[in-house]
Amino acid sequence: MNSLYEAVIGLEVHAQLLTETKIFCGCSTNFGNPPNTNVCLVCLGHPGALPVLNQKVVEFAVKMGLATDCTINRNSIFARKNYFYPDLPKGYQISQFEKPICEFGKLVVVKNDGSMKEIQIKRIHMEEDAGKSIHDQEETTLIDINRCGTPLLEIVSEPDMNSAEEAYLYLSKLRQIITYLGICDGNMEEGSFRCDANVSVRLKGESQLGTKAEIKNMNSFRNVEKAIEFEIKRQIEILEDGGKIIQQTLLWNAEQNIALPMRSKEEAHDYRYFPDPDLMPVEVDEIWKSEIEKKIPELPDTRCKRFIEQFNLPNYDAGILTSSKELADYFEKVTEVTTDYKSASNWIMTEVLKVLSEGKIGISQFIISPVNLGNLIVLINNKTISIKIAKEVFLEMLKSNQEPDTIIKDKNLLQISDTTEIETIIDKVITANPKDVQEFLSGKEKVIGFFVGQVMKESKGKANPQIVNELLKKKLSQQK
Amino acid sequence: MAVTIEDVKYIANLSHLKFDEKELESFTHQFNEILTFFEKLNELNTDNVVPLSHPVENVNVFREDVLVSSVEREEALKNSPDRNDNYFKVPKVINK
Numbered sequence: 001m002n003s004l005y006e007a008v009i010g011l012e013v014h015a016q017l018l019t020e021t022k023i024f025c026g027c028s029t030n031f032g033n034p035p036n037t038n039v040c041l042v043c044l045g046h047p048g049a050l051p052v053l054n055q056k057v058v059e060f061a062v063k064m065g066l067a068t069d070c071t072i073n074r075n076s077i078f079a080r081k082n083y084f085y086p087d088l089p090k091g092y093q094i095s096q097f098e099k100p101i102c103e104f105g106k107l108v109v110v111k112n113d114g115s116m117k118e119i120q121i122k123r124i125h126m127e128e129d130a131g132k133s134i135h136d137q138e139e140t141t142l143i144d145i146n147r148c149g150t151p152l153l154e155i156v157s158e159p160d161m162n163s164a165e166e167a168y169l170y171l172s173k174l175r176q177i178i179t180y181l182g183i184c185d186g187n188m189e190e191g192s193f194r195c196d197a198n199v200s201v202r203l204k205g206e207s208q209l210g211t212k213a214e215i216k217n218m219n220s221f222r223n224v225e226k227a228i229e230f231e232i233k234r235q236i237e238i239l240e241d242g243g244k245i246i247q248q249t250l251l252w253n254a255e256q257n258i259a260l261p262m263r264s265k266e267e268a269h270d271y272r273y274f275p276d277p278d279l280m281p282v283e284v285d286e287i288w289k290s291e292i293e294k295k296i297p298e299l300p301d302t303r304c305k306r307f308i309e310q311f312n313l314p315n316y317d318a319g320i321l322t323s324s325k326e327l328a329d330y331f332e333k334v335t336e337v338t339t340d341y342k343s344a345s346n347w348i349m350t351e352v353l354k355v356l357s358e359g360k361i362g363i364s365q366f367i368i369s370p371v372n373l374g375n376l377i378v379l380i381n382n383k384t385i386s387i388k389i390a391k392e393v394f395l396e397m398l399k400s401n402q403e404p405d406t407i408i409k410d411k412n413l414l415q416i417s418d419t420t421e422i423e424t425i426i427d428k429v430i431t432a433n434p435k436d437v438q439e440f441l442s443g444k445e446k447v448i449g450f451f452v453g454q455v456m457k458e459s460k461g462k463a464n465p466q467i468v469n470e471l472l473k474k475k476l477s478q479q480k
Numbered sequence: 481m482a483v484t485i486e487d488v489k490y491i492a493n494l495s496h497l498k499f500d501e502k503e504l505e506s507f508t509h510q511f512n513e514i515l516t517f518f519e520k521l522n523e524l525n526t527d528n529v530v531p532l533s534h535p536v537e538n539v540n541v542f543r544e545d546v547l548v549s550s551v552e553r554e555e556a557l558k559n560s561p562d563r564n565d566n567y568f569k570v571p572k573v574i575n576k
Contacts, residue, residue: 019545026548035566036553044556055542077533084496086570099533133573142567145556270494275533283539 005239006204007232008212009167009197010159013174014152015184016129016192017060022149023128024051024094024279029151031190035144043149045089051278053078057151058101058282060183061126062292064153065102067177067299068121072289076101078126078279081271086143087131095154097273100125101282107177108301109169119170120158127152153184159198159209164228171195171224176300180325188220195224199231201239210235211245215259218252227252230259303328311341320349326363330370337374340381347373351394368397376404384408385415388461416463419471422455425463426475429454440476448472483511 022029025042041049065072079097105121131148133141155174161167175186175193186193195218200210215231218224235245250259298306300322307318307328322328327348334344352373356366376397380390385408396407408414416422429451430437440447448469455468488507492499499507553566562569 021545021547026543026546027550028547034553036556036568038550039553039556040548040550044551052541052543054545056545058542075539082494086568086573134567135573137572139572140562140569141571141573142564143570144567272494277534280536280541281533281539 004203005201005236006206007162007164007228008159008200008202008209009161009163009228011157011161011167011171012196012198013155013157013171014129014194014196015064015155015178015186017057017151017153017183018185019054019056019060019151021054023054023057023126023151024149027149031192033146035142035146038146039148043089044145045091051094051276053279053282054151057126058284059292059295060151060181061101061124061153062284062289063181063183063296064155064178065105065124066289066293066296067181068102068105068107068124068155068174070102070105070121070124072102072284073099074285075099075281075283076125077281078276079273080276081127081273083269083271085130085133086141087133087145087148089131089145089148093128093130094276094279095127095273096125098275101284107170107173109166109173111165111169117161117166117169119160119166122156122158124153124155127154153178159200164225164232167197167228168221168225171221173300176323180297180300182297182325191219194219197224197228197231199228199235200245201232201235210239211247213245213247213259214249216249216251216262219254223252223254226257227259230257234259297325300325307331311335311345313341313345317342317345317349320353321345324363330363330366333370334374334377337371338377338381340377343377343380344374347377347394351391355398367401368394372397372403379404379408383415383464385413386461386465388456389413389415392461413462416459419467422459422463422467422471423475425455425458426451426468426471429458430475430479437476437479441479448476451476483508483515487511 016029017023019029021027022038022043025040027040027043028038030038042051062072064070076096076099078094080092081095081097082092084091100123102124103122105124106118107121108116108118110116129147129150129152131143131145133143135141157170161170175188178184178193179186184193188194197215197218198212199215200212202208202210213231213235215227218227231250238245249262251262252259304315304318304322307313307322308315311318313321320327321331330352331344331348334348335341338344352363352366352368355361356363359365376390376393379385379393380387385393389408392411393404393407393413396402396411397404400407402410433451433454436447436450440451451472452465452468455472456463456465485504485508488499488504488511492504492507557563557568560568
């Protein structure tokens with residue numbers, strides 16, 4: 001990026017809430033039901049049908065507000081945001097404008113260079129989602145109202161970010177917090193966690209903001225980063241050529257890696273917000289607020305710190321293990337079986353995460369139970385099996401989902417620590433390789449590695465490597 | 481604050497309504513009359529009055545997060561001017 005310029009980025013995030021029912025009616029929020037089956041007179045926008053607020057939506061909003069250091073406004077109201085679009089049958093979206101439920105929050109991200117950056121949250125408010133338009137028809141657009149009325153939290157940041165990296169980190173942090181709270185599944189690809197970015201650039205030291213462009217349709221974390229980088233570059237190039245930035249909405253095209261101006265028949269925005277007379281104000285008093293606060297689980301930053309202290313883990317390990325609540329839970333269940341915390345961390349960070357990323361699955365779909373992984377580590381530490389054999393057992397556990405004990409017994413993988421047995425193998429290897437014995441005796445001690453390898457191979461990896469090492473040294477020296 | 485014919489055209493456009501010149505003039509006149517009527521309120525001193533968002537003093541009217549059966553799809557679609565078996569149909573929205 002041209003160092004004369006500075007980017008200014010603000011993000012608007014829409015998070016679908018994991019309630020059973022919609023925000024203002026008792027229809028299901030279930031994704032993927034046949035079109036126009038999760039609908040009723042309220043979400044279809046029939047005249048006279050009255051919305052009634054789902055209490056859980058308020059609780060979820062307060063949770064998110066508390067988890068991001070917001071002020072929870074004691075009084076908040078709903079407003080109508082008026083615009084015409086076919087997937088919004090009422091002709092207005094019920095949202096919050098004046099008096100949102102949460103304001104003035106913040107969160108802190110750690111950048112790749114190790115520095116910290118605080119990003120302010122301007123507001124968090126409750127609103128309803130719109131329906132879905134299907135545009136692939138020749139002459140018409142098809143409308144599915146199922147999603148209409150699904151509860152959303154809109155989380156608006158201040159324009160505090162200055163790079164695509166910061167935007168990416170902020171978004172990841174929000175997602176981490178919201179999934180820890182269990183109020184949203186955070187799935188960007190499926191659209192239950194969406195992000196729009198306002199991007200502008202200005203000369204460094206300039207106090208006024210530049211003209212911004214809004215980028216939509218970035219349906220993955222990487223796309224958010226790429227789209228913002230693209231837009232910053234585009235705007236700087238225009239300014240350098242003496243041009244002017246036009247305020248516009250761009251749609252990110254992930255196939256072409258390009259942001260293109262949105263073309264639609266939607267009218268210029270004049271939302272004419274006004275308080276919705278159909279809905280009573282919401283009052284969150286201190287008692288209710290503290291009741292909700294008690295239901296907030298340990299949050300990622302706190303849990304990360306605890307992992308470092310309680311399990312004596314490096315920052316890096318603790319950061320990865322607490323990246324999702326499910327992974328952190330998994331790790332803690334392993335530590336109920338083994339006190340070798342660092343090994344537990346290593347196994348999860350390497351072997352387990354490798355399986356997850358290769359299979360594109362989450363830890364909740366991982367076949368090996370934390371108890372079985374813990375037991376595997378116990379079996380290594382009490383010398384029943386070597387690490388090498390343990391990796392074999394691990395692969396077998398992935399296939400058969402059996403307990404490590406059973407696999408070791410069935411496959412005859414017990415580590416050989418019986419010295420007589422190992423000595424027999426060593427004798428065989430020594431007799432078979434007289435030249436290497438001579439090399440060893442002439443002072444080439446490195447050859448010992450070759451012998452260890454041969455013995456391990458002979459024993460099919462089952463010989464206890466420590467005993468092999470000791471006995472080999474003794475036996476080879478005796479050859480003099 | 482006088483309403484001009486341009487204001488009326490703007491509001492008509494936002495409301496997706498079309499009027500002829502005569503109607504536009506008539507509405508301009510009516511809008512101005514309504515606003516003049518409300519100007520009367522400016523005679524009151526409201527410096528210390530909190531804005532009212534709802535005439536009824538009641539808060540926290542909630543429902544539990546419990547499923548209520550939805551209407552049948554056929555029922556939902558039946559008043560629609562255009563439809564197919566599963567969807568509402570509207571004129572094409574995006575210019576492709």
